[in-house]
Amino acid sequence: MEKTFNPSQIEQACYQHWEAKGMFAPSGHGEPYCILLPPPNVTGSLHMGHAFQHTIMDALVRYHRMKGDNTLWQCGTDHAGIATQMVVERQLNAKGQTRHDLGRDKFVERIWDWKEESGGNITQQMRRLGASADWSREVFTMDDNLSAAVQEVFIQLYDEGLIYRGKRLVNWDPVLLTAVSELEVMSEEEDGHMWHMRYPLSNSDESLIVATTRPETMLGDSAVAVHPDDERYKHMVGKTITLPLTGRQIPIIADDYVDMEFGTGCVKITPAHDFNDYEMGKRHNLPLINIFTDDAKINEQAPDAYQGLDRFEARERIVADLTDQSLLVDIKPHKLKVPRGDRTGVVIEPYLTDQWYVAVESLAKPAIEAVESGEIKFVPENWNKTYYQWMNNIQDWCISRQLWWGHRIPAWFDENGKIYVGKSEADVRAKYDLADELVLNQDEDVLDTWFSSALWPFATMGWPNDTEELRTFVPSSVLVTGFDIIFFWVARMIMMTKKFTGTIPFKEIYITGLIRDENGDKMSKSKGNVLDPIDLIDGIELDALIEKRTTGMMQPQLAEKIIKQTKAEFPKGIDAYGTDALRFTFAAMASTSRDINFDMSRVEGYRNFCNKIWNATRFVLMNTEEFDTGNTGGEKVLSPFDKWIWSRFERTVTQFEQHLGEYRFDMAAQTLYEFTWNQFCDWYLELSKSILNSENASEAEKRGTRHTLINVLEQLMRVLHPIMPFISDEIWQKIKPFSVNHTDAASIMVDEFPHFETSLIDPSAEDNIEWVKAFVMGIRNIRGEMDIAPSKRLPVLLQNLNDADVTRLAQTKEYLLMLAKLDSIEVLADGEKAPASATALVGEMEILIPMAGLIDKxxxxxxxxxxxxxxxxxxxxxxxxxxxxxxxxxxxxxxxxxxxxxxxxxxxxxxxxxxxxxxxxxx
Missing domain, CATH: 1.10.287 (Helix Hairpins)
Structure with missing residues (x-):
């Protein structure tokens, strides 16, 4: 073996060997075990959240594969409608073109070309992380078979009356010109203003004061609302006001939604431009007055003076006009949550448009029951409350997007707007018995990517065909995902899978925390605290790291701040830690916490852990590869130390499997770390020297120790493998020939996970060696406290021994002299007075080291x-x-x-x- 562990020399070659040999495919025998990879965006690159979750999934997959289960990690990518269309549109814009210059078909062709050239970046990065997904089954949500499944589901739901088209309020991005989901809207607190405006009552000297953060929306007001119990305004309910700047008469209504204590207790109601107002408008049958075009300019519903103005230009004009008419009462600074598109950064508008919807109430009921009955289990269990809260108040699902890239909605319109749904125009004509001369036009919209990904559990297995994969791997075993998409993906997969297969999509849902920086802040480019997992694996120079963190940053002051911050945090850049150290860090931090603060020092510590394992292996090989280890029948006698380490190892296997079964990866990692570093590397290797170097130990005892060294290490590599795949396989390949595990397996990943051996549990041996360890540690602590050189041989006196102490001392005295570097061990007679000594305790037994002559007081x-x-x-x-x-x-x-x-x-x-x-x- 090389003297030092260098992960860069082994990782990629090791992975290529695994993949080339087809080791990631299901074995075809054993109990089915399946994990579905939450499909990352085809435009994406591996971030810390991905790396964290993929480590967990891969650890589970590797463990179950070694346990003999028929294991599948089903992988693939999502077509990411908005993100992908934006990437290709930017490329066109750089050449002075738009998608409209190409037309829809050519533009979609251009996206497919981009996907073939650049769309596999994240899957290559997953390989760097050691992900053992079955790449031969990799799918893409726009593949023909998945597209056919999407079409089949849409048509069936439409024919059953569960998909419909309607005009409702949606989140609208005025740059992308499409509806967006709530997950694509970032609402962060910003500094704004609250404008207080006077609304005069019609034919009266009275007026109401209303407050708003968006004065421009007043042009679409349909009412002013007050609380029905508000004595200040009861006499006004039913009257009308004259809406300033428009002259429209709008009613004063009473509604329990109004908070009497907030502001003036009067609320302007704009049903076409606010979600809460929309619900109130439905309750009171108010008109929906849309004052915006799709790019957020004022339309013809507003007075001529404002038409064509951008919404924020209109705001300034309206505020000025209200001031001129003495209707602006006050402007106050106000903190408010501003919804912005996560792709464009522009303010999202609640916008009234025609969209396609899924009526989800009937789909939600069996999905709720699946969790209530325990058929599906959330881990940690408290997340089921979040699930119930959303599912019990579920709203119909907007599934259409105004894009060109995606699954085009299989619906056609005639000239009267009548809708026909089918697989193709020919299918529609046959299905509805339409005349050839009837002109049909297909809907221009595409389906939301969450619609296709909701079918992931069964569409990836060949549905609607009755395939062996569908029968074997649905339901899958566990879904590993974040709490932020319980609503958008998890719940919808449960609804759709129950509807179209009659079964659940997965048995358990393990919800992970969110990876934050060491201060608990969310990682973001604007904060300059983003870490790239590949940089942690390979290392990166300071200049390259600064360039990565500041590229594309438009604000010089922010860039300067991030440069300063990066230099302070990483003055020499980031070291190369290797994949195993990073994976072990993720596993060790995978607690039940909602937020997980990433600590770079942990990665450094686990790189040292890798080095420790490597050096321990070199020691083991030096003492076994050219010696008889008893694997071929030679007599071997296990020392108390050998019995102790075997017993501790078997307990470690049991604890590790228990923690993994409970998804406590942090505790599983700690169990491995404690045994590997503290018990095996530190104590057992040291204890083994006292046998191997002893003149009094027999050849059978030495053979027993060599046997234990190599075979505990070999089995330990198999236990470590799910979390640390590269170093474990590299070491296993080198030590396997000297172990009893004479397997034909080409890799540790397809070898067996160690079986728990009850017969090797030896409580007596454990107690005896814990006594030895306590004895040696007592001596070492005295050396440290008294600043006595580790090499100096010391005399030791003992007193207050019980029968067990006497027996253990007789059995291990020779080893204690060697391990603790002692000159002598003597037991004081009863009543004999000890000289001035430094003292340590092992139970009630006192260890005394006389200080005379040892130190200069x-x-x-x-x-x-x-x-x-x-x-x-x-x-x-x-x-x-x-x-x-x-x-x-x-x-x-x-x-x-x-x-x-x-x-x-x-x-x-x-x-x-x-x-x-x-x-x-x-x-």
């Missing part, structure tokens, strides 16, 4: 005094920071917590130093 006190003074300064400085209200008020919570931890650590060290001084002074 004066020099040691001087050293401790110096350390005490430094710690006192650290404590004072940190306390000063935490008592500074300016610091506490501005610093992020994570920074404050770090300072508190630093203070607690310094105070603990200070207490220990004082205790040491007191012990030495009393000698």
């Amino acid at each position: 004066t020099a040691e006190l001087a050293r401790l005094q110096k350390t005490q003074e430094r710690l006192e300064k650290d404590v004072a400085r940190t306390q000063g920071k935490l008592n500074n209200q300016n610091f506490v008020g501005k610093a992020p919570e994570a920074v404050i917590n770090k300072e508190k931890a630093k203070l607690a650590d310094a105070q603990m060290q200070l207490s220990k130093i004082k205790d040491q001084k007191l012990a030495i002074e009393n000698m």
